[in-house]
Amino acid sequence: MSVPAREPYKVGNGPPSSEALCFFVYQNITATMKLGRRPALTKNFVLEYTPPAHKGKMEETIQKLLPGVRKQESLSRHTTFRIGGPARYFFTATNSDAIIRALQAAKKLRLSVFILSGGSNVVMSDAGFPGLxxxxxxxKFKIRNFRVDAEAGVLCSSLVKATVHRGLEGLEWAGGLPGSLGGAIRGNAGAFGGEIKDAVVSVEAIDEKGRMHVFSKKQCRFSYRSSIFKEKKYIVLSAVLGLVKGDAKELSKIARSHMLYRKERHPLEYPNAGSMFKNCDAKKLPVRWKKHFANVMKIDPFPVIPTAAIIAAAGLKGLRVGNVQVSQKHPNYIVNLGKGRAKDVVRLVEKVKQKVKKKFGIVLEEEIQFV
Structure with a gap:
């Protein structure tokens, strides 16, 4: 794609998620992808992308700054949805120093940046990503008494297994939760009445200028599926979690039950990005429909109507666009039936939102991030 020098390359990202850790040089936004094109940009965001005058020099420089960086890496290989075109440059950072080096390299070369962790809760564009x-x-993580010091890239499943085995209570609700700790903190992941914020003591993060920050739990500004790390320009590097003493057998039983629940009721047999929409706040439900959905209301962590129930009631199970489909098993999931495309996901999401709004007057809010 040809872009004139110093002409802003406009890239938007959709509703933020617990896993993607989206971080750009400037400001996160909410946008939607338009059919066949890159995402539409909201007025408060411009991501500068200036193609280098000498491509050969750019290639040589980035290889020196980031040994091991890959070119034209297919992003479909690194997302649970198995959708996405090539990244111009792709770098795997295994420690905080490597993350800082990568950010410095991107700044020096004037490359846009996207942070990817476990690869769930994100839909990458068919065109890929033009920067790094x-x-x-x-x-890495360490457990000392009731304290867990963990880096952002550790999988939630690993933390759950290690803590319940030691009889530490506070993460058992996350049994079967996909993704990494950093993504869970960024989006304040939650399930079965629990949320990651309940265990957080402090979080270490880095800003776009490479400055380190330590946030107390209060400073993290946790809310429903959100935090300061989603709202501002920070990358989560690590966190301190505080747990309490519990019964190892009972905690293991709870974690296993949640894992089995996910296995039985979620369409794990197909590539997917996780829950597509946030659950609907019961308080925001139109009065005429409150009684209709009263029997499915649950606490998550406040009263909500499961979006899966709303989509099912709208008769949208199995709705399909191209090779992506609303799951028959769990309609708040969109599954990739094989060779699915991001633009088809966008079209399907819009169809679901339009039909739900028309039938129930409910405006669904995406939990998945579009890039």
Whole structure:
């Protein structure tokens, strides 16, 4: 794609998620992808992308700054949805120093940046990403008494297994939760009445200028599926979690039950990005429909109507565009039936939103991020 020198290359990202850790040089936004094109940009965001005057020199420089960086790496290989075109440059950072080096290299070469961790909760564009994708793979953690010091790239499943085995209570609700700790913190992941914020003591993050920050739990500004790390320009590097003493057998039983629940009710047999929409706040439900959905209301962590129930009631199970489909098993999932495309996901999401709004007057809000 040809872009004139110093002409802003406009890239938008959709609703933020618990896993993608989207970080750009400037400001995160909410946007939607238009059919066949890159995402539409909202007025408060411009991501500068200036093609180098000498491509050969750019290639040589980035290889020196980031040994091991890959060119034209297919992003479909690194996302759970198995969708996405090539990243111009792709770098795997296994520690905080590597993350900082990658950010410095991107700044020097004037490259746009996207931070990717476990690869769930994100839909990458069919066109790929024109700058540098930094994959977070710092995954060390230590458990001391009731305290867990963990890097952002550690998988939630690893933390759950290790903590419940030691009889530490506070993460058992996350049994079967996909993705990494950093993504969970960024989006304040939650399930079965629990949220990651309940265990957080402090979070270490880096800003776009390479400055380190330590946030207390209060400073993290956690809210429903959000935090300061989603709202501002920070990358989560590590966190301190505080747990309490519990019964190892009972905690293991709870974690296993959640894993089995996901296996039985979620369409894990197909590539997917996770829950497509946030659950609907029961308080925001139109009055005429509150009684209709009263029997499915749950606490998550406040009263919500599961979006899966709303989509099912709208008769949208199995709705398909191209090779992506609303899951028959769990309609808040969109599955990739094989060779699915991002633009088809966008079209399907818009169809679901339009039909739900028309039938129930409910405006669904995406939990998945579009890049």
């Amino acid at each position: 994708v930094i994959q977070i793979r710092n995954s």
